[in-house]
Amino acid sequence: MSIMVTGGAGYIGAHVVRLLQERGEDVVVVDDLSTGREDRVGDATLVELDVAGGDAQQLLEQVMREREVTGVVHFAARKQVGESVARPAWYFQQNVTGLANVVAAMEAVGADRLIFSSSAAVYGMPDVEIVTEDTDPRPINPYGETKLVGEWLIADAGRAWGLRAASLRYFNVAGAGWPDLGDPAVLNLVPMVLDRLAKGERPKVFGEDYPTTDGTCIRDYIHVLDLAHAHLAALDHLAGGDGGNLVLNVGTGQGASVKEVITEIGRVSGLDVTPDVEERRAGDPPRLVASADRIAEVLGWQTRNGLPEIIESAWEAWQAGPRRIG
Numbered sequence: 350m351s352i353m354v355t356g357g358a359g360y361i362g363a364h365v366v367r368l369l370q371e372r373g374e375d376v377v378v379v380d381d382l383s384t385g386r387e388d389r390v391g392d393a394t395l396v397e398l399d400v401a402g403g404d405a406q407q408l409l410e411q412v413m414r415e416r417e418v419t420g421v422v423h424f425a426a427r428k429q430v431g432e433s434v435a436r437p438a439w440y441f442q443q444n445v446t447g448l449a450n451v452v453a454a455m456e457a458v459g460a461d462r463l464i465f466s467s468s469a470a471v472y473g474m475p476d477v478e479i480v481t482e483d484t485d486p487r488p489i490n491p492y493g494e495t496k497l498v499g500e501w502l503i504a505d506a507g508r509a510w511g512l513r514a515a516s517l518r519y520f521n522v523a524g525a526g527w528p529d530l531g532d533p534a535v536l537n538l539v540p541m542v543l544d545r546l547a548k549g550e551r552p553k554v555f556g557e558d559y560p561t562t563d564g565t566c567i568r569d570y571i572h573v574l575d576l577a578h579a580h581l582a583a584l585d586h587l588a589g590g591d592g593g594n595l596v597l598n599v600g601t602g603q604g605a606s607v608k609e610v611i612t613e614i615g616r617v618s619g620l621d622v623t624p625d626v627e628e629r630r631a632g633d634p635p636r637l638v639a640s641a642d643r644i645a646e647v648l649g650w651q652t653r654n655g656l657p658e659i660i661e662s663a664w665e666a667w668q669a670g671p672r673r674i675g
């Protein structure tokens with residue numbers, strides 16, 4: 350019996366693959382290697398395949414049967430907000446059709462445990478201090494919409510044929526569980542700051558006139574290894590026969606501002622991180638912090654790492670990579 354991890358060669362997926370392997374599970378990774386890398390999956394079998402491709406459902410069924418897959422952790426998706434605004438149809442095709450193929454294959458082979466990568470992007474611009482799972486989801490871009498539609502599809506499959514699932518709404522993921530598994534993309538605050546520093550440039554702050562303590566946006570930063578552990582806890586919970594359809598925030602309940610994150614990068618790296626302040630970026634909510642109560646209650650999961658560990662591990666991974674600073 351084995352666990353299938355789609356997108357297992359990506360940033361978060363590779364952490365889950367490594368944790369599953371460490372506890373002796375048989376893992377099969379499905380990844381089209383469009384952003385993932387083969388050297389991140391260790392000894393796991395890698396099947397190169399686009400889950401949104403025309404023949405994906407059949408191919409997935411075949412792999413699931415051959416490897417006796419009982420559970421799926423589904424990461425494979427596109428995740429760039431700006432790109433989703435420019436190419437909405439492609440985002441729905443990739444993210445929604447991709448998930449539909451995975452769920453259809455699971456139904457066909459009788460695999461009934463699914464962990465789905467959802468996102469805090471489903472909430473859009475919430476007008477509450479702390480976001481609970483009952484906060485109205487009102488996504489403001491196609492990326493967030495595809496994640497919400499994914500949650501609906503999963504709930505429908507639960508009602509139709511008994512799929513047991515957990516949709517995990519990730520907040521701002523950063524850091525590295527191992528130095529070789531750092532975030533390879535330069536799309537989010539921490540890697541964007543490190544990228545600027547590596548070029549000998551100043552970090553950028555997108556707006557310092559928000560209604561927050563220091564005027565910069567507040568986010569809930571979660572260590573990627575803590576997030577990976579949440580996936581294992583969810584898989585185990587579903588294996589226990591409980592189940593149904595869980596929707597859980599994965600965050601820490603603590604917010605940090607852009608300036609606090611940059612200051613922490615300065616502390617850890619010893620570099621001058623004096624930023625350039627730019628205009629606000631369109632679509633940024635001033636504050637997005639999770640309530641992490643439900644996941645603690647249901648899965649008994651809590652974060653172990655705070656901002657210092659996130660930044661220290663991100664720095665260590667950056668320095669182990671090709672663009673070492675200093």
Ligand code: WQD
Pocket residue numbers: 428430468469470520521522536537538539541542552553554555556566567568607630633
């Ligand atoms: C964080 C804060 C920026 C870079 C996005 C997606 C979300 C999820 C995670 C995927 C913001 C500010 C950033 C910089 C800055 N995606 N910033 N200078 O926007 O909270 O969330 O990534 O699954 O769906 O929307 O994350 O890291 O881009 O930005 O000041 O150089 O840092 O304006 O306030 P965001 P982020």
